[in-house]
Amino acid sequence: MxxxxxxxxxxxxxxxxxxxxxxxxxxxxxxxxxxxxxxxxxxxxxxxxxxxxxxxxxxxxxxxxxxxxxxxxxxxxxxxxxxxxxxxxxxxxxxxxxxxxxGSEYETLIKAFDKDCANFLKRVGKDRTIGTYKVMVRARNYVAAFIKAFYKRNDMSMLELTPDFIKEFAAYLTTERNLKNATIWLNCMWLKGVVMRAHYNGLIPRNPFAQFHISPNVKEREYLTEDEIRTVMTHEFENLSLAFVRDLFVFACFTALSFVDMKELTTDEIVEINGEKWIIGKRHKTDVPFQVKLLDIPLQIIERYKHLSKGKLVFGEINYWTMCKQLKKVIKECGIEKQISYHCARYTFGTLALTKGMPIESVSRVLGHTNIITTQIYAKITTQKLDNDLTMFGNKLNKAFNDVSMI
Known part of the structure; x- marks a missing residue:
């Protein structure tokens, strides 16, 4: 040396x-x-x-x-x-x-990560969520573990970073942590963001990860078919907690509410229009107004758990991570072999609504999307939808060419 x-x-x-x-x-x-x-x-x-x-x-x-x-x-x-x-x-x-x-706070990579995490935490409850903060901290810990394992140190200078560092980090997440491609992509993006900000602030002369790209390669989003929803709705659970988790998932399938919007749903947001109940509010994530009519099934669910309401909260206090963990048990007990989360309820709603002929503009309004392109991601072209559309198209063609015979 x-x-x-x-x-x-x-x-x-x-x-x-x-x-x-x-x-x-x-x-x-x-x-x-x-x-x-x-x-x-x-x-x-x-x-x-x-x-x-x-x-x-x-x-x-x-x-x-x-x-x-x-x-x-x-x-x-x-x-x-x-x-x-x-x-x-x-x-x-x-x-x-x-x-x-x-630049003493940014002398090293982990110190830079910690600084960004601290700044992010200050925004939690304003325009960021605690869940996203935890994901950022997890990425920071993966980077620290990678440096410890491959460089035998607790930290390293930002000036040491090369394009190979992030490539080796991605390989580490694959081989040593057994993470899936989408999760690897997410962790690399957190790392890339920290280094990019250090460069933009003039703390390092170049961004070594500027040319790095990895595709998230996200699998097609899961949703439940009409038959699968019926199976979930009619299954008898001995465990009352699982029944509660199932009912809230069904509620989301029929209202397109995200978990946080369902968690924060208040009696003030349930209003009566022309003799029927509607939910009218703003999405927690985007602050975009949305409105959805409460059909018979979600109304039954609200009535069933009226005793759990706390203050103005319709469903009382519910925890996302606990509910998601139990939802996996619900889906498995129903015999459905799909990776279903509460967010899949929104995809289920969008798919069913479009299959049943609801215009995509209306679906977008119910989902509270800022852009209809986002709604198109939710749109699943199912076999039933194709069958309905082609049958309708065929009937019109038959009528148009009814008086024509092949020669």
């Missing part, structure tokens, strides 16, 4: 001379990298010892300047040793910045 070359020297900047006074500058050199800085000191040009890199003589001014320069050099050596103990790659700029207190 080659030995590091480290040197600190002082000189005066003759080009800035004014009335015979020149500013004293410092220069750090490490392995060929050079970084300069101002010592915040000035000296008569005639008093500077060019060869000795210090003030001449033993006068009071010379002694004070030399003492200041010795202190600066000691501080720089201290920073150099501290960074060398922690990092495998040290540059003159890193040491100078540490001495000047520039």
């Amino acid at each position: 080659s030995r590091s070359t480290f040197k600190v020297l002082f000189y005066v900047n003759g080009s800035k001379e004014k009335d015979g006074i020149v500013p004293i500058m410092g220069r750090v050199t490490i392995n060929g990298t050079v970084s300069q800085f101002s010592c915040k000191q000035s000296i008569p040009k005639t008093l500077w010892d060019v060869k000795g890199n210090k003030a001449k003589g033993k006068g009071k001014e010379a002694r004070e300047i030399n003492l200041t320069l010795d202190n600066i050099k000691a501080q720089i050596i201290k920073h150099y040793q501290r960074i060398s103990d922690r990092e495998a790659f040290v540059t003159a700029e890193m040491v100078r910045n540490a001495y000047q207190g520039i």
Whole structure:
């Protein structure tokens, strides 16, 4: 292993001379990298010892300047040793910045990640959710574990990062953590975002991950067919907790509410229009208005759990992670072999609504989408939908060509 070359020297900047006074500058050199800085000191040009890199003589001014320069050099050596103990790659700029207190929070990757996590946490409850914050922290911990496993360190300099780092990180998540492609993509995007922000803020000279791309390769979203919904609705559960979880899932299938919107549903949002009950509110995620008519089945569910309501909350206090875990048991007990989450209820609603002939514009309004393109993602072209559309088209063609015979 080659030995590091480290040197600190002082000189005066003759080009800035004014009335015979020149500013004293410092220069750090490490392995060929050079970084300069101002010592915040000035000296008569005639008093500077060019060869000795210090003030001449033993006068009071010379002694004070030399003492200041010795202190600066000691501080720089201290920073150099501290960074060398922690990092495998040290540059003159890193040491100078540490001495000047520039970018100290972003000296290393994990520190940068922690800084971003802290900033994200401040936004939780405003325009970010605690669930997303936990996903970000999990990505941070994966990066820390990767550095520990492959670099045998607890952290590393942002300047050490190369395009290969994120590629190796993705491979680590595949081979060592057994994560699926979509989850690997998500963790890499968190990492890429942290480094990108550091670059945009001028803390690193380039973004080593700028050209990195990985496809999320997300599987087609699951939804329940009409027969499967009927199976779930009619299944008798011995466990009352599972029955409750099933009922809320069915409620979501018939109203297209996301879990958080269902959790926050209040009696104030249930209004009567022309003698019928409607939910009129704004989506938690986008703050976009939505409205949906309460059909008989969701009305039955609201009435069934009226005793659980707390304050104005229709379903009382419900926890997302607990409900999702139990939903898997519900689907399995019903004999359905699909990976179903509460969010799949919205896909189920969109698919059924379009299959039954509801215009996509109306479906988009019910779902509370800001763009109809988003609604098209939910639209599943089922065999039943194709059969209905082609039958209708065939009937019209038969009527149009009824008087025509093939020759």
